[in-house]
Amino acid sequence: MVVYFLLCLYNTLIMSFEEYIFWSRNWSSAWAVACFIALGVFTIWFRPGWRRFFTMLAAILGIYVVFGSPLNHLLEFGLHSMAMIQHVVIIMLVPLLLWIAFKGEYIPKQSEVAVKRNFVLLAWFAGTSSMWIAHFLSAAKISAETGLVICGISASSSSFAVQIPNSLLLGVVLIAGIFFLTPVFSRNPKHQIRPLSAVIYLFTACVSCSLLGLWVAFSAGASQAVHAAPLLTTIRNPIPMTLVQDQELAGMIMWVPGCVMYVATSVYIALTWLEETKHEKIISEKEVIQNRK
Template sequence: MPFSVAYCGPAPSPGDWRWNLDPALLVLAFVAMALILWRLRERNRTLALAALGVLIVVFISPLCAVSSALFSARTIHHVLLVAVAAPLIAWALPVDRMRLLSFATAVQAAVFWGWHAPAAYEAALSSDALYWVMQVTLLASAVWFWGAIRSASLPSAVGHLLVAMVAMGLLGALLTFADQAVYRPHLLTTQDWGFTPLEDQQAAGLIMWAPAAAVYLAAALWLLGRWMGPDSTVVRVDAEL
């Protein structure tokens, strides 16, 4: 028997595509959509609605339940939060030039690494309150980071994106090359899905190491191209977008 039950419910079996129909969460999603449609301008509205769509996939779609079974699914969940939803939210919000990019980069990395420490991860999956603390801090620190990128100079943004890429990739590499599974909540939940716990953990590491880190690399390369391109007089990210 699993020793804890995550917010998203007990681990499902393959084919059990269970949606999370938590009434409070559905009301919150509806209110967020109404506020977006009411308060934001067209471009910002599109970005915010896209971010809300990502959050619905993360918290309401069957991915929520599958992440109770597979650490690799939980990793996809977290990557969608910090590397997809967060930049969409950051670009939907007003620009704030006082963002402390170096500090934001360090905080985002510390929060992401901290919640993937086995003890912290286990605690978050044993308590609904801690689960939501984990989700909110992951998302908020990432929104801060991407907002700081948005308001930074192009050289600074490129450099800090590469730092974030290394932080993400290093954690992924550590998980990929670990010789034992370290996440106890998934020790009894992966076999039905055809994975040993170690294989599931290695898959999660590869997701962080390759596609997740590649998001930061792609953003850095795109900004580097703009910085060194024909219109090289533009030196701030928010002047580009």
């Protein structure tokens, strides 16, 4: 009887990370079915090649990790770093994969049609502001639900942030992330900016997410309430860490991986543009030689 009681106590109070990951309750079968159907519809409707198929598969896996995996439940323990992983994946990685899956490889703009500056600014502010807004709302939600001070934010249980479903917040920022990349990957000449402008566009977004990451990381060390907090938040937490460690990790996740993705995309666009320019130059030189003959 005592042994049985101790086993029950272990299962209810103490849980290792491995046990948490492999616990079926933390995996959403509904989201798995929805993602499988979405991949099937994409494959049947668009009949993509292998590259686009696996790109869409990666995007759908990213969506499932954010919405249906145990990562989503780790927020219950007050882990703000897990929220940052969700934001980086759903705002930066998934929209990029979706654009490539639907439109194929990046094609530099050839048309001389001018792009409306207001449209580009709107897309840029939608993408960059969604990162900041998602961070503050997530911090407020975690603070209200756990009673902890997250990045200097202390919210009560009656805060409006608690009323916002996390899935709704992530869905909105996913749409904002897709809209943010429209001036870069759109095939519509009225919407697509030139390669050099695209590089600057993405680099400035990198600066924005770096500032957010730095602010989150360094605000953890400056707060006395953070240092006074115990391990997050109960003994059941499968990833025990202090509030300082959690917030520093959250800042590093937004700062480094987030910025790297935008920089890598900028480099890819620049290399594609240079290769295209070189190819056009070779063709024009051949045409000149043929005309001389």
